[in-house]
Amino acid sequence: MEIHAETVLYRSSWTAHADNGHVLLLAKDGERWLATDERGAGILQTIDGQRTLEQLVHSYAGSARQPFARAWLHVDTITRDALRSGMVATEPGPDGEALGEDALVARAGALLQSVNGDGRPNQRSGFNAPVALASHALQAEIEAEQPAEVDHGDVQEFYGNAAEEPQAELCCPVQPAPADLSHIPSEVVERFYGCGSPVGLADIRPGEATLDLGSGAGIDVFIAARYVGPQGRAVGVDMTPAMLAVAQGARPKVAERLGYDVAEFHKGYLEKIPLPDKCIDLVTSNCVINLAPDKRPVFAEMWRVLRDCGRAVVSDIVAEKPVPLAMRRNKRLWGECISGALTEEALAAYMERAGFYGLQVLRRTFWREVEGQRFFSVTVRGYKFEKQAGCTYLGQTATYQGPFKATVDEEGHFFPRGVAVEVCTDTAAKLRAEPFEGSFVIAEPAVDTPPDFSCCAPKNETPGGCC
Numbered sequence: 001m002e003i004h005a006e007t008v009l010y011r012s013s014w015t016a017h018a019d020n021g022h023v024l025l026l027a028k029d030g031e032r033w034l035a036t037d038e039r040g041a042g043i044l045q046t047i048d049g050q051r052t053l054e055q056l057v058h059s060y061a062g063s064a065r066q067p068f069a070r071a072w073l074h075v076d077t078i079t080r081d082a083l084r085s086g087m088v089a090t091e092p093g094p095d096g097e098a099l100g101e102d103a104l105v106a107r108a109g110a111l112l113q114s115v116n117g118d119g120r121p122n123q124r125s126g127f128n129a130p131v132a133l134a135s136h137a138l139q140a141e142i143e144a145e146q147p148a149e150v151d152h153g154d155v156q157e158f159y160g161n162a163a164e165e166p167q168a169e170l171c172c173p174v175q176p177a178p179a180d181l182s183h184i185p186s187e188v189v190e191r192f193y194g195c196g197s198p199v200g201l202a203d204i205r206p207g208e209a210t211l212d213l214g215s216g217a218g219i220d221v222f223i224a225a226r227y228v229g230p231q232g233r234a235v236g237v238d239m240t241p242a243m244l245a246v247a248q249g250a251r252p253k254v255a256e257r258l259g260y261d262v263a264e265f266h267k268g269y270l271e272k273i274p275l276p277d278k279c280i281d282l283v284t285s286n287c288v289i290n291l292a293p294d295k296r297p298v299f300a301e302m303w304r305v306l307r308d309c310g311r312a313v314v315s316d317i318v319a320e321k322p323v324p325l326a327m328r329r330n331k332r333l334w335g336e337c338i339s340g341a342l343t344e345e346a347l348a349a350y351m352e353r354a355g356f357y358g359l360q361v362l363r364r365t366f367w368r369e370v371e372g373q374r375f376f377s378v379t380v381r382g383y384k385f386e387k388q389a390g391c392t393y394l395g396q397t398a399t400y401q402g403p404f405k406a407t408v409d410e411e412g413h414f415f416p417r418g419v420a421v422e423v424c425t426d427t428a429a430k431l432r433a434e435p436f437e438g439s440f441v442i443a444e445p446a447v448d449t450p451p452d453f454s455c456c457a458p459k460n461e462t463p464g465g466c467c
């Protein structure tokens with residue numbers, strides 16, 4: 001969505017209704033609606049077709065008494081959601097015919113009920129920018145992502161066949177490094193249907209516990225098994241029995257070649273991972289999330305099984321623009337990892353709202369053009385940090401070291417280079433750890449050593465030991 005500081009924003013006429021902790025904004029034409037919180041609604045109400053995004057941020061910063069960086073984060077996030085839903089536009093547009101208000105409220109209320117989950121961002125992560133909790137556009141997306149013709153059973157059948165008989169035409173925008181494959185049997189390598197090498201980009205340390213979601217014939221689990229070493233653990237989860245059978249069959253050969261057996265495979269769904277909370281240091285997935293009909297529970301589950309300061313490295317296909325409905329209903333294209341693809345912006349939004357921070361695109365490669373739409377393979381990394389102490393200020397400061405003149409984190413903290421900014425205990429712990437480690441100097445108060453809220457083992461220590 002092309003918006004920048006100078007963009008002037010327009011909005012439809014709407015009415016606002018407070019409803020059980022949400023504010024429902026109902027466009028007068030009855031076609032569009034969006035649910036957000038009071039801050040989100042307040043920001044959207046100030047859009048007037050006159051002021052630029054930057055001017056809106058200044059005005060919100062003043063009225064909400066927020067520092068500019070956090071105000072920018074809030075206005076930018078909710079404005080992009082509203083743009084995606086068509087409640088806000090970058091061009092003036094005609095208002096449709098007005099429906100009766102009671103009819104509007106009943107219609108939007110019923111739709112809101114039917115939206116899966118409440119859509120709130122994960123508050124334990126500290127990310128709490130006002131966002132669209134639900135809207136007619138999200139509803140349409142969910143409905144379109146769950147067309148009657150495509151469900152788990154179809155994907156299972158598709159990849160059951162691809163496990164029985166390798167299908168070279170399904171492969172692959174990016175190949176794993178040949179050096180990573182020397183211990184892996186050919187029946188596994190022939191059934192590689194990934195679109196990146198998340199394990200190769202994950203900087204795995206010996207002793208870590210890794211989990212590959214939608215592990216297929218097991219290629220990324222076996223690559224990880226070598227990096228984690230005999231003290232580690234490399235887990236794979238997949239729902240397709242024929243894929244699991246190939247992986248289980250190859251496991252003794254891999255163990256023999258490595259001299260130890262740390263790979264394990266479980267039957268299960270990405271949406272309900274069969275593992276306890278906080279037992280994994282690294283979650284990977286390779287061309288799988290696009291296949292899930294409902295993406296939200298997948299990211300929530302990733303966050304749940306990760307230990308604090310653990311990381312997710314996800315390779316997936318993304319679409320340049322939202323995939324049109326007709327294409328989403330194409331079963332074959334769904335199985336080929338095309339129809340269910342998110343845009344890169346939506347992928348990042350899903351990760352952020354699940355609580356991941358420090359997001360970084362590690363690799364992007366062009367994959368295919370289908371019906372005039374361009375598709376890319378991307379690998380994105382994000383970290384988990386669970387807030388422990390809330391906003392407790394003990395006099396700690398964080399000084400950003402550069403190379404940029406200033407930087408802003410996901411919570412809207414603004415750090416000019418070389419300036420000591422007071423931070424809470426949680427933010428201090430977060431900035432000490434990956435991926436920010438080394439970019440900030442954290443100074444402790446002169447007196448009273450603060451309690452250690454950090455759960456992150458420094459890089460060279462055995463991971464996963466705390467919390």
Ligand SMILES: C[S@@+](CC[C@H](N)C(=O)[O-])C[C@H]1O[C@@H](n2cnc3c(N)ncnc32)[C@H](O)[C@@H]1O
Pocket residue numbers: 152155156159191192193194195213214215216217218219220237238239240243268269270271285286287288291292337
């Ligand atoms: C495109 S293949 C990729 C396999 C493997 N990651 C690789 O790189 O070769 C997708 C795999 O994800 C599995 N899968 C798709 N959706 C799933 C879900 N909701 N839960 C569990 N497994 C799923 C399929 O069974 C299939 O093995």
